[in-house]
Amino acid sequence: MASHVAKSLIKATHVGSTAKFDTARRALSVGAALQQKKTLQDRTGKNVVLVDGVRTPFLVSFTDYSRMMPHELARHALLGLLQKTGISKDIIDYIVYGTVIQEVKTSNIGREAALAAGFSDRTPAHTVTMACISSNQAITTGIGMIAAGAYEVIVAGGVEFMSDVPIRHSRKMRSLLLRLNRAKTPAQRLSLIATIRPDFFAPELPAVAEFSSGETMGHSADRLAAAFGASRAEQDEYALRSHMNAHNAQQKGYFTDLIPVKVDGRDGLVDKDNGIRVSTPEQLAKLKPAFVKPHGTVTAANASFLTDGASACLVMSEAKAKELGLRPKAYLRDFLYVAQDPVDQLLLGPAYGIPKLLDRAGLKMNDIDSWEIHEAFAGQILANLKALDSDWFSQTYLGRQSKVGNPDMKKWNAWGGSLSIGHPFAATGVRLAMHTSNRLVREDGQLGVISACAAGGQGVAMILERHPDATAD
Numbered sequence: 001m002a003s004h005v006a007k008s009l010i011k012a013t014h015v016g017s018t019a020k021f022d023t024a025r026r027a028l029s030v031g032a033a034l035q036q037k038k039t040l041q042d043r044t045g046k047n048v049v050l051v052d053g054v055r056t057p058f059l060v061s062f063t064d065y066s067r068m069m070p071h072e073l074a075r076h077a078l079l080g081l082l083q084k085t086g087i088s089k090d091i092i093d094y095i096v097y098g099t100v101i102q103e104v105k106t107s108n109i110g111r112e113a114a115l116a117a118g119f120s121d122r123t124p125a126h127t128v129t130m131a132c133i134s135s136n137q138a139i140t141t142g143i144g145m146i147a148a149g150a151y152e153v154i155v156a157g158g159v160e161f162m163s164d165v166p167i168r169h170s171r172k173m174r175s176l177l178l179r180l181n182r183a184k185t186p187a188q189r190l191s192l193i194a195t196i197r198p199d200f201f202a203p204e205l206p207a208v209a210e211f212s213s214g215e216t217m218g219h220s221a222d223r224l225a226a227a228f229g230a231s232r233a234e235q236d237e238y239a240l241r242s243h244m245n246a247h248n249a250q251q252k253g254y255f256t257d258l259i260p261v262k263v264d265g266r267d268g269l270v271d272k273d274n275g276i277r278v279s280t281p282e283q284l285a286k287l288k289p290a291f292v293k294p295h296g297t298v299t300a301a302n303a304s305f306l307t308d309g310a311s312a313c314l315v316m317s318e319a320k321a322k323e324l325g326l327r328p329k330a331y332l333r334d335f336l337y338v339a340q341d342p343v344d345q346l347l348l349g350p351a352y353g354i355p356k357l358l359d360r361a362g363l364k365m366n367d368i369d370s371w372e373i374h375e376a377f378a379g380q381i382l383a384n385l386k387a388l389d390s391d392w393f394s395q396t397y398l399g400r401q402s403k404v405g406n407p408d409m410k411k412w413n414a415w416g417g418s419l420s421i422g423h424p425f426a427a428t429g430v431r432l433a434m435h436t437s438n439r440l441v442r443e444d445g446q447l448g449v450i451s452a453c454a455a456g457g458q459g460v461a462m463i464l465e466r467h468p469d470a471t472a473d
């Protein structure tokens, strides 16, 4: 850190630019405060930075966004990013965008959103999907593109829209309709129509469920919580903590990643998350199990709720950010993906990813100043915490000699998490990155870890390091 600051100061002095000198001086004072803390080596040769990021308010599905289309929400995120960073569309080389449940008409939603936002038709865009870690995948795809020297300026993000999902005809009906389309004579058509039976009309609704096992995420979370001995009371307590932390952060105006959305037909702007709801332990205890009935422990309040929302962030090399006069939030220092048994360990991504990431970076739990861990379910978080603190789990599944231990819970999701803020699957990764970056500034930290589980039994872990120029606005 100190050498980086010194280099930028020397460079600024050489070019004689007042603005650059001010930036370097500011960096020096922040850098001096941070120099006692650990700094990580760049692994890409490009010092890739997260310049800034935004998200639409995350709304409970079937509320204010319900009449929109997902690419419109994504368009707001892209335009909001341009407005917040003050950059021109023309400098964006490539857009990588995540979505999980695709709207069939806009399957490459990154491209449709970019066109709707008025980006040049010469700006390529592709859509990635990796369940709840899709926008992490978008960010890390961008890092790879920059590291490879293919592109310099990347927009990464994601959108999820649970107020409208594709509902299919049954397989029998689909097959019939396709064959009808190919029938050559009225007689052939009539004989096909004569095969229709009542069960042809049963629609296929998409489920938040694992394809390979057929089990819903909620059911799996309930089994996981039971396996790790996370009680209903502990889950409710964790969920309440998430809502209280989010409420506090919302009241203090910490969610500076939010960009307001104008929704047609609605007065005013949508400018805050609407799922944050501080309840009481008594109210929470009254709720019935949502998935495993009647004895399960996962309820509507200790599960993340179905959410609509979109996010976008700007990723480039540090040198490019300097050239453009931008003040990055954080270095994107390292990342990795993990995959494990999608039946019994479906939601244990953080328990696998965090130790591996820390080991690779030579860090311990207490080197981390800010944890932003996706809260799919309170029971899933508690299971991951118990796994991280278990020698048995570490020896049996991670090939480590001992556990990595417990994080300092004061540093864990201090602004709430997906349980309270919401979880539009493919948009959450950017929210985690922005809350990490902004918390590092407000809490005067240096290193932040993001981790999340995802359907398919996969997971991500990433390390961000505060940039000396970062502000929390």
Ligand SMILES: CC(=O)SCCNC(=O)CCNC(=O)[C@H](O)C(C)(C)COP(=O)(O)OP(=O)(O)OC[C@H]1O[C@@H](n2cnc3c(N)ncnc32)[C@H](O)[C@@H]1OP(=O)(O)O
Pocket: 132, 208, 217, 218, 243, 277, 278, 279, 283, 284, 287, 290, 299, 300, 301, 303, 304, 305, 306, 347, 375, 376, 377, 423, 453, 454, 455
């Ligand atoms: C890797 C991953 O991320 S996997 C995770 C993927 N995400 C999921 O699987 C989403 C899981 N969540 C869900 O499917 C749904 O939110 C469910 C099934 C849990 C709940 O859905 P619904 O039943 O529609 O929830 P709804 O909002 O109606 O709440 C049910 C009840 O709980 C109450 N409730 C919900 N949240 C709270 C809260 N925080 N405090 C107090 N009460 C609450 C509601 O008021 C409602 O009470 P009522 O029945 O008296 O009106």
